[in-house]
Amino acid sequence: MKRKIIAKNKAISQKLARERIKLLFSEAEKAFSEHPERAKRYVEMARKIGTKHNVSLSGGLKKRFCKKCGGFLVPGTNCTVRLDSVKGNIIFTCKSCRTVKRYPYKKKK
Ligand SMILES: [Zn+2]
Numbered sequence: 001m002k003r004k005i006i007a008k009n010k011a012i013s014q015k016l017a018r019e020r021i022k023l024l025f026s027e028a029e030k031a032f033s034e035h036p037e038r039a040k041r042y043v044e045m046a047r048k049i050g051t052k053h054n055v056s057l058s059g060g061l062k063k064r065f066c067k068k069c070g071g072f073l074v075p076g077t078n079c080t081v082r083l084d085s086v087k088g089n090i091i092f093t094c095k096s097c098r099t100v101k102r103y104p105y106k107k108k109k
Contacts, residue, residue: 017053021046025061028072039072063103066094 028042043065050057065072066079073079073094082091084102092101 014053014055017049017055020049021055021057021061024049025064028064029074032072032074032077036072036078040070043072044070063092063101066097066099067101068099069094069097071096 024042024046028039028046031042032039046057046061047065047070049055063073071078071094073092075081075092078095080093080095082093083089083105084091088104088106089102090105092103093099094101
């Protein structure tokens with residue numbers, strides 16, 4: 001009985017954590033143009049929440065920050081996005097620390 005309650009609480013806290021992460025990323029997006037440092041801080045907080053509650057950042061959010069320097073990434077501003085159509089990769093390059101990330105993309109049949 002007790003175990004069930006814990007499991008339920010965990011599900012609730014993970015749901016809340018996901019919502020907070022989403023919120024922090026949207027705040028980071030808003031703050032970025034004027035306060036890039038603040039945006040970085042939001043990303044840091046979102047990642048901490050994810051680790052604490054064992055919530056993985058969804059695919060879309062993972063592409064929004066640099067894993068190495070933790071900066072919030074805005075394509076065309078502080079990161080470049082290129083397509084490698086030969087290998088089928090999307091390549092993100094962080095301009096502040098030069099970290100390159102590759103994501104495979106699949107063509108829909
Ligand atoms: Zn970086």
